[in-house]
Amino acid sequence: xxxxxxxxxxxxxxxxxxxxxxxxxxxxxxxxxxxxxxxxxxxxxxxxxxxxxxxxxxxxxxxxxxxxxxxxxxxxxxxxxxxxxxxxxxxxxxxxxxxxxxxxxxxxxxxxxxxxxxxxxxxxxxxxxxxxxxxxxxxxxxxxxxxxxxxxxxxxxxxxxxxxxxxxxxxxxxxxxxxxxxxxxxxxxxxxxxxxxxxxxxxxxxxxxxxxxxxxxxxxxxxxxxxxxxxxxxxxxxxxxxxxxxxxxxxxxxxxxxxxxxxxxxxxxxxxxxxxxxxxxxxxxxxxxxxxxxxxxxxxxxxxxxxxxxxxxxxxxxxxxxxxxxxxxxxxxxxxxxxxxxxxxxxxxxxxxxxxxxxxxxxxxxxxxxxxxxxxxxxxxxxxxxxxxxxxxxxxxxxxxxxxxxxxxxxxxxxxxxxxxxxxxxxxxxxxxxxxxxxxxxxxxxxxxxxxxxxxxxxxxxxxxxxxxxxxxxxxxxxxxxxx
Amino acid sequence: xxxxxxxxxxxxxxxxxxxxxxxxxxxxxxxxxxxxxxxxxxxxxxxxxxxxxxxxxxxxxxxxxxxxxxxxxxxxxxxxxxxxxxxxxxxxxxxxxxxxxxxxxxxxxxxxxxxxx
Numbered sequence: 001x002x003x004x005x006x007x008x009x010x011x012x013x014x015x016x017x018x019x020x021x022x023x024x025x026x027x028x029x030x031x032x033x034x035x036x037x038x039x040x041x042x043x044x045x046x047x048x049x050x051x052x053x054x055x056x057x058x059x060x061x062x063x064x065x066x067x068x069x070x071x072x073x074x075x076x077x078x079x080x081x082x083x084x085x086x087x088x089x090x091x092x093x094x095x096x097x098x099x100x101x102x103x104x105x106x107x108x109x110x111x112x113x114x115x116x117x118x119x120x121x122x123x124x125x126x127x128x129x130x131x132x133x134x135x136x137x138x139x140x141x142x143x144x145x146x147x148x149x150x151x152x153x154x155x156x157x158x159x160x161x162x163x164x165x166x167x168x169x170x171x172x173x174x175x176x177x178x179x180x181x182x183x184x185x186x187x188x189x190x191x192x193x194x195x196x197x198x199x200x201x202x203x204x205x206x207x208x209x210x211x212x213x214x215x216x217x218x219x220x221x222x223x224x225x226x227x228x229x230x231x232x233x234x235x236x237x238x239x240x241x242x243x244x245x246x247x248x249x250x251x252x253x254x255x256x257x258x259x260x261x262x263x264x265x266x267x268x269x270x271x272x273x274x275x276x277x278x279x280x281x282x283x284x285x286x287x288x289x290x291x292x293x294x295x296x297x298x299x300x301x302x303x304x305x306x307x308x309x310x311x312x313x314x315x316x317x318x319x320x321x322x323x324x325x326x327x328x329x330x331x332x333x334x335x336x337x338x339x340x341x342x343x344x345x346x347x348x349x350x351x352x353x354x355x356x357x358x359x360x361x362x363x364x365x366x367x368x369x370x371x372x373x374x375x376x377x378x379x380x381x382x383x384x385x386x387x388x389x390x391x392x393x394x395x396x397x398x399x400x401x402x403x404x405x406x407x408x409x410x411x412x413x414x415x416x417x418x419x420x421x422x423x424x425x426x427x428x429x430x431x432x433x434x435x436x437x438x439x440x441x442x443x444x445x446x447x448x449x450x451x452x453x454x455x456x457x458x459x460x461x462x463x464x465x466x467x468x469x470x471x472x473x474x475x476x477x478x479x480x481x482x483x484x
Numbered sequence: 485x486x487x488x489x490x491x492x493x494x495x496x497x498x499x500x501x502x503x504x505x506x507x508x509x510x511x512x513x514x515x516x517x518x519x520x521x522x523x524x525x526x527x528x529x530x531x532x533x534x535x536x537x538x539x540x541x542x543x544x545x546x547x548x549x550x551x552x553x554x555x556x557x558x559x560x561x562x563x564x565x566x567x568x569x570x571x572x573x574x575x576x577x578x579x580x581x582x583x584x585x586x587x588x589x590x591x592x593x594x595x596x597x598x599x600x601x
Contacts, residue, residue, distance in 0.1 A: 019491065020488070022495075022498075025494055025498060026492075026494050027490070027492065027494040027495035027497070027498045028490075028491040028492045028494070028495050029488040029489060029490055029491060029495050030488070030489040030491055031487070031488065032486075032487045032488075032489075034487055035487040035488055064487075067486065067487060068487040071485050071486075071487050071488045072487075072488070074485075074502045075488060075495075075498050075499075075502065347492060348492050348493060349492070349493050349494070350492050350493050350494020350495065350497070352494075459491075459492075460491070463491050474493070
């Protein structure tokens with residue numbers, strides 16, 4: 001007997017309706033009553049068409065039931081057991097994938113000593129104190145990096161250069177000179193370079209703020225929230241908290257720098273898990289346009305690591321804030337919870353990832369000596385080196401990396417419906433937890449599925465209540481920051 | 485589609501694809517060069533289902549210069565293929581039948597007859 005059974009998908013409800021998130025295509029369909037009933041009747045069993053139609057008799061006529069079955073088969077939500085879907089080939093990206101974003105570690109030194117820092121804490125990969133890498137990037141290396149970016153960006157008209165550290169502003173002179181040089185060189189080859197940086201804000205002063213505003217440099221501030229939360233981990237070398245120093249400087253920056261929206265980036269730990277309060281403080285009291293949260297990357301034995309219980313708590317808080325985002329956006333008001341917005345954009349486009357992020361592909365990190373690495377978190381690590389800015393990308397290493405890290409090879413992910421968006425999660429997180437970048441981050445699967453489900457629900461709600469908001473993602477040139 | 489309503493960009497592409505398929509074989513579908521071919525059934529080397537010169541006879545019509553050892557089929561036919569080669573029942577009666585035969589090409593003489601015990 002020819003029987004039907006479920007293929008891979010995730011069902012969710014929003015705005016009083018059933019939705020289907022298909023895996024691995026990442027397509028989303030709204031279900032009407034007959035199609036929802038077909039999936040329901042089918043359950044986890046396998047039944048023939050006639051059997052399903054018979055089970056639905058009395059509720060839906062045969063024509064509707066058969067049509068619903070056909071459509072579900074067409075989009076591969078269900079399928080005939082005797083006719084399995086073709087096995088997806090493991091496709092590696094094109095050989096010379098254009099470089100989109102280069103993260104330049106202009107220094108590996110920092111004037112803060114945040115206890116949880118992946119660069120200096122106990123989980124660090126590279127020895128920045130006694131290691132072979134220079135402590136500051138020279139102007140010459142920065143120029144070579146710009147040439148590298150222009151060359152490796154291939155046919156792209158626009159490339160992104162992000163300055164990073166250590167504390168980026170410790171090397172402000174090189175940053176300043178590099179922007180001028182990059183602008184000139186980009187103009188000569190007919191390209192545009194977009195600049196941004198991440199800083200702890202301790203070294204901001206009027207001249208620097210002026211420069212950043214005039215040059216339209218995107219700024220992300222690393223900050224953990226109100227005074228006692230910020231001072232819990234983000235401390236100077238003498239142990240003094242940094243809130244008192246950064247707060248007035250950030251307000252100054254937000255007042256003067258209006259050419260780009262300025263975002264805060266919060267590191268969450270088990271000790272500072274109070275998302276709503278942090279969000280309120282940073283947006284309403286400080287004036288940030290957007291706030292993004294990320295759990296601290298650390299080995300599980302650290303006291304501040306977010307354990308299983310912490311992930312549940314974090315999910316509850318994320319959900320509450322996400323709901324607030326939904327209500328605001330449904331009423332056409334801005335809300336700066338950037339984690340949701342970024343995910344909504346990926347959901348809208350139906351992104352289905354072979355790799356968790358662009359690292360090693362469209363994004364590369366550059367160490368102070370000009371070594372090219374997987375991403376900024378691995379800059380300076382010989383084990384994750386992809387060449388140098390002088391010699392270019394080592395294509396063989398890159399290819400081997402892409403070969404080893406494809407989601408098709410992550411066995412655990414093959415049974416997970418959230419893999420189109422997650423694809424195993426951060427390489428650096430995996431490296432710190434399991435000692436290898438190839439492993440999927442199994443310690444936060446439940447959190448990822450919970451959070452993805454929440455974002456899907458919000459997406460479903462918005463598709464009913466404010467489709468115009470989602471339609472903005474259709475326009476290619478609209479970047480996340482320009483939406484609302 | 486009347487029962488499923490596409491919501492995101494990818495769903496619209498799926499619908500377009502379904503429509504195009506309904507109108508006949510999808511034309512001008514781009515297939516990347518590196519895309520692997522769909523999985524084929526496994527034909528062991530020298531299988532009588534495929535024409536494979538150099539298997540049954542060498543270039544002179546004899547068997548002295550075969551490009552594959554005839555002994556290969558002992559394993560390729562009865563392990564990798566549906567074809568029921570005449571071999572002892574290694575599951576129940578003769579689990580160690582191949583114990584001394586690490587390489588069929590070299591050790592095929594060590595594959596002995598099995599007598600009912």
